[in-house]
Amino acid sequence: MTAVALDSIRKSFGQTEILKGLDLEVRPGEFMVFVGPSGCGKSTLLRVIAGLEEADEGVVRIGGERVNDTAPAKRGVAMVFQSYALYPHMSVFENMAFGLKLSGRSKAETRQAVEAAAEALGVSHLLERKPRELSGGERQRVAIGRAIVREPKVFLFDEPLSNLDAALRVRMRYEFARLHERLKTTMIYVTHDQVEAMTLADRIVVLNAGRIEQVGDPMTLYHHPANLFVAGFIGSPSMNLLPGVLEAADADGARVRLETGETVRAAVDASAAAPGAAVTLGIRPEHARIGEGENRITARARFAELLGGTTVSYWEREGAEASFTLQAPGLHEPAPGEPAELGFQARDCHLFDARGAAFMRKG
């Protein structure tokens, strides 16, 4: 049984193909997060699932049933929009009751469902207000409440927190987690906030230009990105990617000569590639240290961002275009222009072939 299954979904607007053949299975009760750069088709995919857009090709299944020709309201999904999309001339109560009223529920039943949802979301005292008399966070809760009362099989959230300020986002993020824990309903959540994706998701779908780059749980995406795109997209600050050439690949790992001349070891199985092949070495900023580690590269400090608990410093290397990012706990401010040896461990390295696919990491 799957909650939502997509089979070769394609969708074009005019001449532009936005979704280029997507296959995906969402398990019952799963919290699935879609991430990807702006314009990659996240919202479009969500809208195809909801039935607000029709797929040009492919099959959408919800709860095992083909729903391509089913009206949005009959699919058993509820959606929360980025703009909340509350009905401005209706009170909070009427907003939440609208769907139930249309489905022919009795007044008493409707009132009970709305009051229960309002209670759970802490908006009971706002039921008589109009949306314009609510704060952003309250509107958000009402929008969620409107989705909850319909008791859908699948919740769809399109960047629900992006209009809120930072503090409120953190609190609402936690509430989403609790909501999922309580309802145990399948949820599909679109965001381009890394932290939201990593903390909320059972599994993350990384989308890029209308294709799925990788599907996996957050730690898999972090530790084993399948390709360069996912490696660069997941993690913040993003992974350092250093071009180089494969020198040797043996049982304990690969030896890579970087474009800047240093030779480093990576604990990956690159035996599929021949020596001399172009590769890209990946190392996360949080895995690099100043003057520590078996692999060393030389660099000059450019500037540092002091975040309090951690420091993010940016370095330039002779012969390389991209700067190297390093994130370390505590405060340390390298003087600009100061040369230093940066180091990292072989087991923290990622390695990608010329087409961008990752070699298997060891351990």
Next chain:
Amino acid sequence: MKGRASNPLVVNGALIGLALVALFPLFWMISVSLMQPGEAADVPPPLLPSDPTFENYLRLFGQTGMGRYFLNSLVLAVSATALSLFFNVTAGYAFAKLRFKGRDTIFRLLLAALVIPAQVAMIPLFLMLKEMGLINTYLGVLVPTMANVFGIFLVRQYALSVPTEMLEAARLDGAGEIRIFASIVLPALRPIIVTLGIFAFLASWNDFLWPLIVLIDDDMYTLPVAIAALSREHVQDAELMMAGAVVTVLPVLFLFLGLQRFYLRGLLLGSVKG
């Protein structure tokens, strides 16, 4: 933004002066309508009636059938308002928010039709209505006012500001298209509906040329047509004419003033949302 023309006395004085100039004809119209027969023709013309009388109004309603014309105008204006609101609002909304084939092409064609002056279209329109047998009927007066490009355009521009996500939320809530229109769209469009309604009512109430062309029997005349006919018969009788003008102008003036609150908001709301 303060400065230069800052003396409120000067500004307000000028405004009051201009208002008086603008209101004077209206004032004199009412004044003359209350004068004795022939009094307005005195030289110099008197400002106020020497011996105010409602005689002219009594004659107007008693002898000239003005009550009938007033009713004709009222029925036609109300019908025209209702019909044009119905068609303009539905069409404007459809052009703004519904997806259908050729939507933008049709809309551009409609806009292109705006450059054709109404007077040019009148003769062909008249011939068309004649074919349809609608000459000398109320329907013939109403048909051309049922929908107009400007009204559709106005509603469309306003409806564009209605968030699509709100309509989609309603669709997901299980509302059909008609329900969405009635429960979600109409309330959102209320300011523009009031504005358009006033425009439509005034246009119909004040229209002279088209009813003159279409209506033949004089008991079907509207107020402007009837007063024009009256003035041909009673060239000398300025007092009676002015009473007719008062009956024509005052109701819509009050309507306009009464709805001003909504109407102004309609014009403003497009830009200042919230």
